[in-house]
Amino acid sequence: MNLQTDPSKGDGADGTQMSEADTDSIVVRFAGDSGDGVQLLGGQFSQATALDLNSLATFPDFPAEIRAPIGTTYGVSAFQIKFGSRMIKTSGDLPDVLVALNPAALKVNYKDVRTGGLIIVDSGSFTERNLKKAGFNVDPREDGTLGEHRTIEIDISALTLEATKQFDVTQKEALRGKNMWTLGLIYWMYDRTTDATEKFVAGKFGAESPVAQANIAALKAGHAYGETAEVSGDIQQTRVAEVEFAPGEYRLVTGAEALSWGLVAGCELAGIDMTFCSYPITPSSPILHILSRLKNFGVTTFQAEDEIAAACSAIGASYAGNMGITASSGPGIALKTEAIGLAISTELPLIIVDTQRAGPSTGLPTKTEQSDLFLTVWGRNGDAPMVVLSARSPGDCFETAIEAVRLATKYMTPVFVLSDGYIANAAEPWMIPSMSDYEPFPVSYRSEVEGFQPFSRNEETLARPWVKPGTPGLTHRIGGIEKADGSGNISYDPENHQRMTDLRNDKIANIAKDIPAQAVELGNDSGKLAVVGWGSTYGPINRAVANMRDVGLDVAHIHIRNLWPLPENLIDLLGKYDMVLVAEMNNGQMLTFLRSQTRQDIDGHLKVTGQPLTIKEVEDAIRARVQG
Amino acid sequence: MNVQVEPAKLKAKDFASDQEVRWCPGCGDYAILKAVQMALANMGAEPDNTVFVSGIGCASRFPYYMATYGFHTIHGRAPAVASGVKLANPDLDVWIVSGDGDALSIGGNHLLHVLRRNMDVQFLLFNNEIYGLTKGQYSPTSQIGQKSPSTPQGSVDAPIDACTFALGCNARFIARGIDIQAKDLGYVFTRARDHKGASFVEIIQNCIVFNDDAFAHFTEKKVAKETQIHVVHEEKLIYGADSNKGLRIKPGAFELEAVTIGENGITEDDILVHDETNKVLASLLIAMKPPTMPVALGVIYCDSAPSYEQAVKDQIEGAKAKGLGDMDALLRSGNTWTVS
Numbered sequence: 020m021n022l023q024t025d026p027s028k029g030d031g032a033d034g035t036q037m038s039e040a041d042t043d044s045i046v047v048r049f050a051g052d053s054g055d056g057v058q059l060l061g062g063q064f065s066q067a068t069a070l071d072l073n074s075l076a077t078f079p080d081f082p083a084e085i086r087a088p089i090g091t092t093y094g095v096s097a098f099q100i101k102f103g104s105r106m107i108k109t110s111g112d113l114p115d116v117l118v119a120l121n122p123a124a125l126k127v128n129y130k131d132v133r134t135g136g137l138i139i140v141d142s143g144s145f146t147e148r149n150l151k152k153a154g155f156n157v158d159p160r161e162d163g164t165l166g167e168h169r170t171i172e173i174d175i176s177a178l179t180l181e182a183t184k185q186f187d188v189t190q191k192e193a194l195r196g197k198n199m200w201t202l203g204l205i206y207w208m209y210d211r212t213t214d215a216t217e218k219f220v221a222g223k224f225g226a227e228s229p230v231a232q233a234n235i236a237a238l239k240a241g242h243a244y245g246e247t248a249e250v251s252g253d254i255q256q257t258r259v260a261e262v263e264f265a266p267g268e269y270r271l272v273t274g275a276e277a278l279s280w281g282l283v284a285g286c287e288l289a290g291i292d293m294t295f296c297s298y299p300i301t302p303s304s305p306i307l308h309i310l311s312r313l314k315n316f317g318v319t320t321f322q323a324e325d326e327i328a329a330a331c332s333a334i335g336a337s338y339a340g341n342m343g344i345t346a347s348s349g350p351g352i353a354l355k356t357e358a359i360g361l362a363i364s365t366e367l368p369l370i371i372v373d374t375q376r377a378g379p380s381t382g383l384p385t386k387t388e389q390s391d392l393f394l395t396v397w398g399r400n401g402d403a404p405m406v407v408l409s410a411r412s413p414g415d416c417f418e419t420a421i422e423a424v425r426l427a428t429k430y431m432t433p434v435f436v437l438s439d440g441y442i443a444n445a446a447e448p449w450m451i452p453s454m455s456d457y458e459p460f461p462v463s464y465r466s467e468v469e470g471f472q473p474f475s476r477n478e479e480t481l482a483r484p485w486v487k488p489g490t491p492g493l494t495h496r497i498g499g500i501e502k503a504d505g506s507g508n509i510s511y512d513p514e515n516h517q518r519m520t521d522l523r524n525d526k527i528a529n530i531a532k533d534i535p536a537q538a539v540e541l542g543n544d545s546g547k548l549a550v551v552g553w554g555s556t557y558g559p560i561n562r563a564v565a566n567m568r569d570v571g572l573d574v575a576h577i578h579i580r581n582l583w584p585l586p587e588n589l590i591d592l593l594g595k596y597d598m599v600l601v602a603e604m605n606n607g608q609m610l611t612f613l614r615s616q617t618r619q620d621i622d623g624h625l626k627v628t629g630q631p632l633t634i635k636e637v638e639d640a641i642r643a644r645v646q647g
Numbered sequence: 648m649n650v651q652v653e654p655a656k657l658k659a660k661d662f663a664s665d666q667e668v669r670w671c672p673g674c675g676d677y678a679i680l681k682a683v684q685m686a687l688a689n690m691g692a693e694p695d696n697t698v699f700v701s702g703i704g705c706a707s708r709f710p711y712y713m714a715t716y717g718f719h720t721i722h723g724r725a726p727a728v729a730s731g732v733k734l735a736n737p738d739l740d741v742w743i744v745s746g747d748g749d750a751l752s753i754g755g756n757h758l759l760h761v762l763r764r765n766m767d768v769q770f771l772l773f774n775n776e777i778y779g780l781t782k783g784q785y786s787p788t789s790q791i792g793q794k795s796p797s798t799p800q801g802s803v804d805a806p807i808d809a810c811t812f813a814l815g816c817n818a819r820f821i822a823r824g825i826d827i828q829a830k831d832l833g834y835v836f837t838r839a840r841d842h843k844g845a846s847f848v849e850i851i852q853n854c855i856v857f858n859d860d861a862f863a864h865f866t867e868k869k870v871a872k873e874t875q876i877h878v879v880h881e882e883k884l885i886y887g888a889d890s891n892k893g894l895r896i897k898p899g900a901f902e903l904e905a906v907t908i909g910e911n912g913i914t915e916d917d918i919l920v921h922d923e924t925n926k927v928l929a930s931l932l933i934a935m936k937p938p939t940m941p942v943a944l945g946v947i948y949c950d951s952a953p954s955y956e957q958a959v960k961d962q963i964e965g966a967k968a969k970g971l972g973d974m975d976a977l978l979r980s981g982n983t984w985t986v987s
Contacts, residue, residue: 066982215982264986268979284974294735314963316972319734321959324760328727331720331757335700335731338718339739343731361721451978488698488716488732488739496664496711498719508666509711 044103045259046111047205050128051120052089053082053096056198061098062446063202063219067211068102069271069448072261075102076558078110078631079444083301083384090152095127104260108558110445112633118201120144120175122153129159134167137254139204141197143176171254173244175200182240183233192230196237203241210258213238265450272449274413274442275305278372281420283316284454286342288421289428290461294336295344296321296329301384302440303348303374326351330358330371337367338497340464340487342424346372348440349391350381356399359433363403363523365497366474366483368427368434370420375439375554377629386629387440389554390605392612395435396583402520404527406430407582409437411557414449416442419580421457428462430530431482437582439604441631442555468492473507481526530584537586541565542575545595548645551621552602553579553609556632560602563637571647579609590617598644600624602637659684662694664714670705675826675852679773680712682829683742686836687715697740700729702754705780706746706773706852723754726761729768737956740840741768747788748778751807755787762816765844767954769836772809772847773826775854776861783857795857810933813847814926814948820846821929821948825866826853831877831944838946844954865942876941878932880923880949883915886941893918894932903931905940924950 047064051057058079068075078099087094101111113133119125121144132138140160150158159165160172179200183193199220206213217235224231245254286293295318297307311320319341323329326347333343347355352373362369375391377383395407406426410419416438423434465471465484473495474483486493495507503510504518540557541564542549552560557578564576575596579589593599594617601610602624610623624640626632662684670676687697697715701707703722710717716739720728725743733741743761750758750772761768777795778784785795785802788809792801813821820842824832832850839846851862865874876886876894884894885908895917897904906913922928929948935941 070982070984072984072986266986268983268985270979270981270983280974280978283972283977287974292735294731296731313972313977314966315970316974316977317963317967319959319963321730321734323727323730324756327724328730328757328760331724331727332731332734334720335718335728335733336735337731338728339698339732339735341735343735357721358724365718451983454974487736489696489736491695494694494714494716496666496713496717496719498710498717499721500719 043105044101044107044111045116045209045257046099046101046114046133047116047118048097048099048114048128048131049118049120049201050095050097050124051198052123053084053094054086054089055096055120056195057096057098057120060198060202061100063216064205065100065271065446067206067215068100068209069269070215071211071259072264073102073259074105074107074262074264074448075100075446076107076110077446078441080630081385090121090123090149092123092127092153095124097124097128102259104262106262108562109634110631112635118205120197120201122149122155122159125159126153126155129165129168132168136168138165138168138170139254140170140172141175141201142172143174173204178240178244179237182236186233186236187229188233193233196234199234199237200241203238203243204245205241207242207245208254208256210256213242264448267450269448269450271446272413272417273305273444273446274410274416274438275374275444276309277413277449278410278416278420278436278438278443279306279309279313281417282344282370282424283310283313283318284417284457285421285424287316287454288457288459289342289424290459291340291342291428292317292319293344294319294321294333294341295346296323296332296336297346298323298326298329298351300326300348300351302376302443303346303351303372305443306346306372306374326354327358330355330369331361334358334362334365334367334369337362337369338365338488340485342368342370342428344370344372346374348374348376348384349378349394352391352394353398359405360399360401360403361499362433363399363405364499364501366431366523368431368485370423370427370434370436372436372438374443375437377440377627383629385440387555387631388604388627388629389437389439389556390608390627391437392553392582392605392608395437396612402524404524404583405432406434406527406530406584407437408434409554409580409582410442411554411578411580413442413445413447417452425460426530426533429460429482429533430480430526431485432527437554439555464490465493466490471495472505473497474502474505476522481522481529528584531581531587534581534584534586537577537579537589537592539592540576540578542568543573544575544592546575547573547596548598548600548641549575549577549593549596550600550602550637550641551577551579551593551609551613553582556602556604559632559634559637562634563641566634567638567641567645572641572645574641574645585616593617593619593621598622600640600644602632602640604632656691657688657694659688662687662692662714664712666711668712669708671856673855674705675775675854676706676709676773678826678829679771679832679850679852680709682832683771683836684713685829686833689833690837690840692740692840696738697742698729698732699742699744700725700732701744702746702749703780704746704749704778705854706744707749709744723749723752724757725749726754726757726768726770730761730764730766733766733768733956734959737767737960743768743770745770745772746779747772747774747776747809748786751787751809751812755812758812759816762813762818762845762847764955765817765819765952767843767845767956769839769846770848772849773852774809774849775852775858776806777854777858779854779857808933809849810847810947811930813849814930814933818847818948819844819950819952820946821933822847822946823849823851823933823942823944825851825862825944827866828944835946838949842949842951843957844951865937874937874941876935876943878921878923878943878945878947880921880946882921883918884921885915885918892941895919903935903940923948926950
């Protein structure tokens, strides 16, 4: 299948063991300067790959700087895609193919390439100056640095200029077509046509514009370069077989898209308008961008003056009867904390999306991590329980967002939705759901005057009534000061504070009855080892557990979506395994959290490099604990 | 035959909630509360359609005492909460009540933005130049030298003037009143509510416990007429016990000057006419301070512009008019493929 990579070379030397099935998949990483259009290149290749019915997962990895000095290692932007003829669950551990558009991109990425993998470099960019900027004292192509890999040098810069010289574009504009030339070559390598990208470029710049024509010419030239076999022997064409997807209509979706659409869908199912209030922050901003284009769905978006105002205005919107939603990432969530406490105290619906990034403080804004578990479950003043959900994949963001709207409105509570930088930016093929598949959950506002008390409770849900200001005869006051059970008037009564604290706790704990029981994703519901994950580690854990089960190890995968309240059966379920291993991208937050909920001895595989977990490291962690 | 029954006109007490008011005896807030309740009754406001939003501080207890909808939020954030309320339901009549610490210290950022966006709300800033609820520390409007528990040797911070701040934020309506002048406050509140957009009202308020008589030098009855000027649009800027003092542009300078009609050849013709739409004049009036100049009171600046929530609503209605959103279609937009 995979003609670029010889699986036999993958064994041993670098410790990667290619499982049998892994030859059905290919990992390609594109890397270049942040101005080289690498993300666009990756996005286009993903679309074409999806349309050719391969399964795929992507991992865009870009610097925090918008335009770091050209040619430096900290300005390198990369896009990795794993695709294949079987279901792909991660964006891949080690690239089989690396395309490096400058020396800095090579410097940052070549060590990741699987032994025996292929490296394609733009030799035109390997000037002495660029080598120096990248930190190479000697040209790595000449000193054996790349010895374990097969390297192909193509002067992509010159070939792009050559292909575009007939068009009325500046040299700078022409050189921007490097990404298109590269895309053309990669299309040829994997037997894909250039049609969709040609259409995309024409649509973007206007079919007649010289820029569009130059880009398309570069794209075609790259494709032709492969075809005319100027590199025959070094690069061979590969056709990856189609995956047998379940019947249905599919699209590529990123976590930010699915989450935004899920929130809109949830509001539609609740029969309520959305007011989305947020402040720009990486990597959460795409949600604001997406929702701001959905005004025809009755969505109001408000770019507030700061994170606190974003949370507070969302609370104000919920108080007025809309679904108030705010979104941010770690540092912004920290700022919203006091406001979230207000929503808990006043028992108003609110959704807070936390697209987690590496911390603490500013940390690594563009890198992924799942280290806001403590912040979201426990991080507020006072006893302040609320619902916390986490999404496991880009597509799963849709379902998680709908569930957040359901719980927030039914129980009059704030709900956290945890995503992360990886899920938000990564794309995966997604079977498009139908809105008719979902049961509506219309909200009801209190309008009956007789017997009204702002803090009376629904016997089943313990939720207080939701009254829209403007409702005749129901004027009342709410606030963050402790309120009397029932009337909601200010109360400093000690017994009342105990009662209200208990009620707020019971209301949230009670939600455990209204969420799915914890399932076992893979493996048996008892045994030697359960690997527990949450959020975006789903893919690597699931694949690693599957691979280890294939070689006969007694291991299961449990993935927690409902972080608070936990599913009622979770603690009992964990008790049925001899060992529990939490694998997560933080320094032990779920580990500590689960230990606090059970007396069971729980172990952790923890990583905070800003990069997703790899299948291999989870496999190693399993092997270290269970023998066949 | 149907007989149209006029709804009974509400009285001030119909805007008072059943909660016991718990400000210190003699606090200026009592007078402001009464003035607001009276003004709302006179304006024909509807309690069911009125929302009071506040932050934290003595003034911010205000909503509990109003028989309207009310939301006592967190320190400094009332403008942000109120913005969400107004965005979700632009038909509501939204009032924000805040103090000098709440509005200009911890909440300065939100005040800035609610004003420059021109959200259609009324912002009442009770300025007593002190922190009351936390027991007497100096505030961002306290004068240099203010002795307080946190500044035993006197504060060294330069204060900010509330109305100057508002003008700098591009507020389109700025007024000033004094807690004990109920009738003038009533007029200002009515104008503030009528103004479509953010209306900023500074209310000079006496804190009897921690900063008593901070404003006595211009609020005491015996000096009031000589130290206050009640500005009225298109009327001469005249004040004084004998109505013989006025404001003019000082010859050869770009500043206001207080003059006496009949002295030094000054006639009434020399006195400026108040133009509440003139921002430059507003900035000069706001900055006036005793003893050389009177304190400007009333509607100092009013120059309407489209309000924020209306513009937001227009965009949404415009988008809807082009076709309501269809979720199934949205999910299928762009590149899709079918596996059979």
